[in-house]
Amino acid sequence: MNDLEATMPGQKTTGTKDLLANPVVQKAIDSINAELLDRRNYAPPRCEVFNKKFTVLKETNEYKFTLDKEAKKQLPDIIDNHVQIVEGWEKAQGAQARQYGKRRNIGIVFSGGPAPGGHNVIAGLYDAAKKANPQSKIYGFLIGPDGIIENEVVELNDNLVDSYRNLGGFTMIKTGRTKIDNKEKMALSKDTCTSLDLDALVIVGGDDSNTNAAFLAQEMYKDGIQVIGVPKTIDGDIQVRDDEGNVLCAMSFGFHTAARAFAISISNLCTDSSSDVKYWHICKVMGRVASHLALEVALQTHANMTLIGEDLANYIDNDRLDAAEKDGNLDYHAYGMTLRHLSRVICAGIVRRAAVGKNYGVIVIPEGVLEFINEIQVFIMKLNTIIAEYNQTHDKDFHRSFLLLEDKLEYLRRLAQRSRSDASFKLWNTRDDDLFNDMPAFFQEGLLMERDSHGNFPFSQVETEKVIIGLVRDYLNILREEGTYKLGIRRDYFQKTLAKDGLDADRYGTALFKNFGKDTYLLMQPSIISIKTLKQALSAAGLIEDDGIIPPAIEKIYKKSVPNFKTQIHFYGYDGRGNDPTRFDCIYTYNLGLAVFALVANGATGQMAAIRNLEQDFSRWQPIGIPIASLMHLEERKGKLTLVLEKSIVDIDSIAFRVVKANRDKWLAATLDEDHYRRPGPIRFEGKSEEERPITLELNALAACGK
Numbered sequence: 006m007n008d009l010e011a012t013m014p015g016q017k018t019t020g021t022k023d024l025l026a027n028p029v030v031q032k033a034i035d036s037i038n039a040e041l042l043d044r045r046n047y048a049p050p051r052c053e054v055f056n057k058k059f060t061v062l063k064e065t066n067e068y069k070f071t072l073d074k075e076a077k078k079q080l081p082d083i084i085d086n087h088v089q090i091v092e093g094w095e096k097a098q099g100a101q102a103r104q105y106g107k108r109r110n111i112g113i114v115f116s117g118g119p120a121p122g123g124h125n126v127i128a129g130l131y132d133a134a135k136k137a138n139p140q141s142k143i144y145g146f147l148i149g150p151d152g153i154i155e156n157e158v159v160e161l162n163d164n165l166v167d168s169y170r171n172l173g174g175f176t177m178i179k180t181g182r183t184k185i186d187n188k189e190k191m192a193l194s195k196d197t198c199t200s201l202d203l204d205a206l207v208i209v210g211g212d213d214s215n216t217n218a219a220f221l222a223q224e225m226y227k228d229g230i231q232v233i234g235v236p237k238t239i240d241g242d243i244q245v246r247d248d249e250g251n252v253l254c255a256m257s258f259g260f261h262t263a264a265r266a267f268a269i270s271i272s273n274l275c276t277d278s279s280s281d282v283k284y285w286h287i288c289k290v291m292g293r294v295a296s297h298l299a300l301e302v303a304l305q306t307h308a309n310m311t312l313i314g315e316d317l318a319n320y321i322d323n324d325r326l327d328a329a330e331k332d333g334n335l336d337y338h339a340y341g342m343t344l345r346h347l348s349r350v351i352c353a354g355i356v357r358r359a360a361v362g363k364n365y366g367v368i369v370i371p372e373g374v375l376e377f378i379n380e381i382q383v384f385i386m387k388l389n390t391i392i393a394e395y396n397q398t399h400d401k402d403f404h405r406s407f408l409l410l411e412d413k414l415e416y417l418r419r420l421a422q423r424s425r426s427d428a429s430f431k432l433w434n435t436r437d438d439d440l441f442n443d444m445p446a447f448f449q450e451g452l453l454m455e456r457d458s459h460g461n462f463p464f465s466q467v468e469t470e471k472v473i474i475g476l477v478r479d480y481l482n483i484l485r486e487e488g489t490y491k492l493g494i495r496r497d498y499f500q501k502t503l504a505k506d507g508l509d510a511d512r513y514g515t516a517l518f519k520n521f522g523k524d525t526y527l528l529m530q531p532s533i534i535s536i537k538t539l540k541q542a543l544s545a546a547g548l549i550e551d552d553g554i555i556p557p558a559i560e561k562i563y564k565k566s567v568p569n570f571k572t573q574i575h576f577y578g579y580d581g582r583g584n585d586p587t588r589f590d591c592i593y594t595y596n597l598g599l600a601v602f603a604l605v606a607n608g609a610t611g612q613m614a615a616i617r618n619l620e621q622d623f624s625r626w627q628p629i630g631i632p633i634a635s636l637m638h639l640e641e642r643k644g645k646l647t648l649v650l651e652k653s654i655v656d657i658d659s660i661a662f663r664v665v666k667a668n669r670d671k672w673l674a675a676t677l678d679e680d681h682y683r684r685p686g687p688i689r690f691e692g693k694s695e696e697e698r699p700i701t702l703e704l705n706a707l708a709a710c711g712k
């Protein structure tokens with residue numbers, strides 16, 4: 006008899022087979038649960054224009070873009086595209102109706118990291134295409150762009166699409182990060198599209214994938230194969246404005262869900278840490294380079310400290326500038342923040358909270374923060390170039406050639422040697438090598454990590470938080486030694502503890518604390534940093550003999566005043582990225598799918614589907630097509646200037662950031678007040694949850710209204 010077959014005394018023995026056949030057991034372990042059914046059955050509302058029988062595109066010149074010279078050269082057939090506004094029509098006649106309702110083959114692919122809502126883009130496209138012509142076929146390319154290159158494809162049907170409606174992940178057709186970046190891959194992709202007789206290819210992806218979409222649109226322009234992009238990424242870094250600041254795409258899909266998911270977990274940590282009062286929780290949140298997700302998490306949770314990379318890059322050390330100015334110099338090191346300085350800023354917050362008895366809290370660190378720390382950014386750029394140059398000149402892969410960290414370090418050492426004998430070689434000098442060798446091995450490994458196929462640095466793999474917290478811990482030790490990092494002792498607790506042992510609180514208080522009689526939380530004198538110095542302070546005040554014994558109540562108070570910096574480290578990334586979408590993302594993505602079909606059915610190519618007015622009531626949402634080529638610029642990738650779609654980072658003049666900045670001190674809560682944590686609550690799928698949207702989106706929209 007095994008465990009399962011063993012039953013409670015007095016109960017009948019049940020075999021495993023019978024147990025599993027029991028309806029209660031079956032219901033309990035059925036993977037089709039009520040939540041899943043609710044999600045699958047939910048029909049997201051459609052924007053008004055999509056309730057009409059047909060859609061048309063109205064081209065507008067209202068939005069202006071400065072076109073990149075290189076984009077004009079490389080994307081001649083789509084560079085003159087304009088913004089297109091999708092309009093609904095009840096009636097279409099003759100050729101127009103035939104064109105709209107013609108039988109089409111459309112391929113769709115997910116590219117890059119998953120983002121909640123992707124399945125609804127497919128569902129929206131599928132529903133619209135089948136409504137226009139039930140004979141149309143929608144193909145899903147498997148495992149990302151590789152599916153296009155290798156013609157790995159599945160035809161989508163009602164069952165498949167229905168089983169993924171409103172569900173997170175990209176599970177239906179999976180995703181991948183391959184870039185279609187050379188002639189051979191382009192040719193293979195074109196072969197696939199031709200062999201499937203595709204009318205259109207839809208690329209659901211981030212900045213790099215939409216860049217791919219533009220190049221494919223150009224490549225297949227003459228073959229009449231349309232290519233449409235869809236702005237996906239939890240990072241929130243696809244935001245499109247024209248030259249005058251008009252917002253065309255305020256947010257990529259998936260951002261809201263991921264931010265909400267991270268915020269729920271981080272808010273729970275705020276609750277736990279303010280109950281248990283012994284840990285600092287260090288939360289790294291995804292987002293690659295830009296700190297949009299961290300900013301949204303700050304607004305959702307009011308965590309005690311949130312670093313925003315873009316803000317750190319903007320930092321100016323005025324004391325340093327003034328000091329240099331006195332000597333008639335300009336100190337360039339005063340601009341931007343070093344890792345060491347950042348650790349000091351964090352320590353200042355920790356010390357201030359400790360002083361009011363709060364030896365706990367929550368810190369949010371964006372995963373891309375290193376990109377904004379000058380000294381590290383320089384390393385990332387130098388190493389990018391070194392790796393790219395090695396790959397090019399040796400026609401070998403740097404990471405395959407130097408498998409071990411030690412081998413890579415040795416290669417760098419040789420470069421430093423070269424810089425000593427060859428003055429023209431400046432890429433890696435002895436100082437770089439020395440600084441790099443001072444870093445902990447896990448950080449060196451992180452900075453040398455293999456770049457992705459787009460040349461992006463893999464921030465999610467680097468244990469940034471460990472590096473920062475290591476420096477924080479070191480500096481807190483120094484401050485403890487200096488006597489400036491102390492845990493405040495509640496005055497009434499001190500008085501009660503001494504009274505119990507019959508000691509005079511006033512006499513001891515004056516000797517022990519620097520603010521006795523002034524504040525509610527008492528801070529031990531900086532000179533008291535050990536039992537020995539405590540004894541000295543007591544004897545100097547005549548409270549004990551030179552070799553006397555410290556009263557136990559005093560020793561207890563002293564020990565309580567020494568803060569122990571205990572941390573718990575968390576990474577919020579893949580978990581939130583895999584969350585089922587919020588209602589906002591469900592509705593947004595379903596309508597993006599409908600917009601994609603409107604663009605395809607009306608002959609657009611090289612456009613990215615988008616929805617304007619996302620911050621407003623749903624009735625005002627406006628589906629549009631944005632010309633991708635107009636958004637491209639040159640950027641350094643893998644050591645080469647490459648035409649890519651520009652990423653949008655946090656604007657430190659934006660209202661959302663200004664609100665966070667203005668609340669920094671309040672949310673740090675280094676006061677006698679309670680912490681000001683906000684409870685975002687779980688992601689709900691009922692009630693009025695569709696009214697919830699990213700706070701960043703709502704705040705930044707105030708700028709557009711001139712508020």
Ligand code: FBP
Nearest residue numbers: 117118211238239240291292293465
């Ligand atoms: P996309 O830009 O492709 O949407 O990916 C976003 C992201 O989740 C980043 O936030 C993160 O840095 C990265 O993907 C992680 O990459 P990987 O999934 O390859 O580990």
